[in-house]
Amino acid sequence: MRRALITGGAGFVGSTLADHLLDLGVEVAILDDFRTGRREFVVDALARGAELFEGDVLDDATLAAAMAGADVVFHLQANADVRHGLEHPRLDLRENAVSTSNVLEAMRAAGCRRIAFSSTGSVYGEPEVVPTPETAPFPVQTSLYGASKVAAEGLISAYAHGFDFAATIFRFVSLLGERYTHGHVIDFYRQLRADPTRLAVLGDGRQEKSYLYIQDCVDAMMTAVEHQGDTAGTDIYNLGTDATVVVDESVALITSHLGVDPVIEKAGGRRGWAGDSPLIHLDTTKIRSLGWRPTLTIPEAIARTLDWLDSEPAIALPAETVAS
Ligand SMILES: NC(=O)c1ccc[n+]([C@@H]2O[C@H](COP(=O)([O-])OP(=O)(O)OC[C@H]3O[C@@H](n4cnc5c(N)ncnc54)[C@H](O)[C@@H]3O)[C@@H](O)[C@H]2O)c1
Numbered sequence: 001m002r003r004a005l006i007t008g009g010a011g012f013v014g015s016t017l018a019d020h021l022l023d024l025g026v027e028v029a030i031l032d033d034f035r036t037g038r039r040e041f042v043v044d045a046l047a048r049g050a051e052l053f054e055g056d057v058l059d060d061a062t063l064a065a066a067m068a069g070a071d072v073v074f075h076l077q078a079n080a081d082v083r084h085g086l087e088h089p090r091l092d093l094r095e096n097a098v099s100t101s102n103v104l105e106a107m108r109a110a111g112c113r114r115i116a117f118s119s120t121g122s123v124y125g126e127p128e129v130v131p132t133p134e135t136a137p138f139p140v141q142t143s144l145y146g147a148s149k150v151a152a153e154g155l156i157s158a159y160a161h162g163f164d165f166a167a168t169i170f171r172f173v174s175l176l177g178e179r180y181t182h183g184h185v186i187d188f189y190r191q192l193r194a195d196p197t198r199l200a201v202l203g204d205g206r207q208e209k210s211y212l213y214i215q216d217c218v219d220a221m222m223t224a225v226e227h228q229g230d231t232a233g234t235d236i237y238n239l240g241t242d243a244t245v246v247v248d249e250s251v252a253l254i255t256s257h258l259g260v261d262p263v264i265e266k267a268g269g270r271r272g273w274a275g276d277s278p279l280i281h282l283d284t285t286k287i288r289s290l291g292w293r294p295t296l297t298i299p300e301a302i303a304r305t306l307d308w309l310d311s312e313p314a315i316a317l318p319a320e321t322v323a324s
Contacts, residue, residue, distance in 0.1 A: 001114075001225075003027035005070040007057050007103060008077030009050075010037025012179045013118060013214065017074060018045040020218045031057060031066040036080070038315065041179055057099045063106045072114040072225070075103050078149075081182060082122055083273050085144035096148035097155070104159045113232075116168045116225050119153050121210075121240065121280050122146035123171060131283035134171070134236045143275030157234040164232040168224050173240035173282055176301040177214035178308045181315060184247065185305050188254050193317055196260035202272035205248040205264070209280040210240040213301040216294040223292045238282035241294050245302075247272075253299060257306045 004021050008014040009030030014037070018028050028050040030042060046052055055062030057077045067073070079095035100117070107115065123146050124132045125139040141147040153169055160167040174183055191199055212220075220239045228235050255262060270278045296304065309316035 001026050001072050003029065003070050004072045004074055005029045005031060005066050006074045006076060007031045007066075007099075008037065008075075010034055010039065010042045011076060011080070012041075012181055013175065013217065014074070014076045015041035015045065016179060016214050017076070017218050017221065018042065018050055020222065022048045022050060024222075029053060029066050029070060031055070031062065031077070033057075036181065038179075038181070058094070058102055060102070060106070063102060064109065067106045067110040067112060070110070070112050072116065073103060073107055073112060074116045074221075075100060076118045078118065079145070082120075082143055082145040082275065086274060089144060092144040092148035093151070096145070097151040100152035100155050104155060104165075107165070108159070108163060113164060114166045114225075114228075114230055115156060116221060117152065117156055117170065119149045119169050119171045120146065121171050121173050121238065121282050122277060123150050123153070124277070124280075124282075126277050126279070130279060131242070131281045132238070133283040134238055134286055142277065145275070153236075160232060160234045166228055166230045166232055167234040168221075168228045169234060169236045170221060170224070171236065171238050171282065172217060173210040173212050173280055175214050175217050176211050176298075176305045178304065179214065180305050180308065184250060185254065185302060186309065186316065188251065189258070189306065189309050189316060190318065192254065192258050192260055192262060196258065197262055199251065199255070199262040199264050201247060201251065201264055201266045203247065203267060203269050203276065203278070205251065205266050206246055206270070207272055207276065207278045208244045208246045210244045210282060211298045211301055212240050212294060213296040213304065216296060220287050220292045223290050224287060227290050237287045238284050239287060240282040240284050241298055242284060243298055244279075244281050245298050250302060253302050254306065257303070
């Protein structure tokens with residue numbers, strides 16, 4: 001790997017990966033329009049020589065410029081918010097599936113054949129087999145986000161088959177750690193910093209999910225991408241830990257960290273929202289067979305996340321809370 005393009009390179013995962021690739025001596029190009037990414041996440045990377053292409057991945061000229069010279073693309077750009085799909089029914093399709101088609105066409109035009117893609121455990125919907133292996137029969141989709149990622153996976157594997165691309169697809173559980181900007185930990189943290197006396201919880205608090213620390217995720221991605229090399233075909237990996245936590249356990253860790261004892265107001269129901277999967281636990285035997293192991297447990301990763309949120313009030317808290 002000589003030069004990598006990271007789409008969504010100013011986001012939580014992309015910026016962490018950018019730093020990691022620079023540590024390995026890989027040239028890095030970042031394409032991002034900062035709609036959810038943050039300039040402060042890429043300051044160090046840019047100072048160390050990463051090149052920024054600021055713009056929309058749906059803009060062909062920006063994409064072609066960013067792609068020049070890349071021998072690997074980490075396609076991480078997405079609408080990464082699972083929860084609000086039904087409010088904007090075309091958003092996931094455009095940002096997750098059409099954008100992937102754009103990236104694949106730009107790769108073909110530039111002669112770049114290696115792609116790594118951030119899919120999601122949400123593609124398993126509400127699976128019948130838990131822990132869920134990569135080979136699980138594909139279920140009915142329950143979210144537009146998951147459906148759009150399935151479409152993107154399909155496009156990538158068809159390009160791999162038809163144009164001899166080397167494709168590595170990752171189905172992540174939810175990620176935690178430094179630069180975390182979206183998900184239940186920050187939602188609860190914000191609520192409790194604004195009002196420590198009460199906490200609104202979506203669903204019944206029994207939703208059970210696996211999580212993975214961001215640095216462990218990036219290590220796993222690199223392990224798999226290096227294993228794939230430039231061998232044509234598609235390889236799919238679940239990335240997660242072999243454990244889960246229920247929402248109530250997360251709440252206990254967060255309230256204890258903040259030293260608060262709020263009244264918990266549960267909305268009720270098995271799912272936090274339409275399309276939420278009440279149980280996500282992926283079988284990670286395949287990535288482990290390459291020698292990768294996570295370094296942090298889920299409670300340790302939640303603690304890291306909370307420490308980081310404490311250290312970054314401008315990100316962790318809405319503006320009015322910071323000012324007061
Ligand atoms: N964070 C998680 O827990 C998690 C879990 C499963 C899958 N994923 C996937 O991992 C990838 C990265 O997620 P993340 O958590 O870093 O999200 P993120 O929102 O922090 O990063 C996405 C980046 O893409 C950029 N972006 C979005 N649309 C763009 C567009 N049209 N043009 C240019 N830039 C655009 C955003 O500004 C942002 O920097 C996504 O594909 C997401 O679906 C993340």
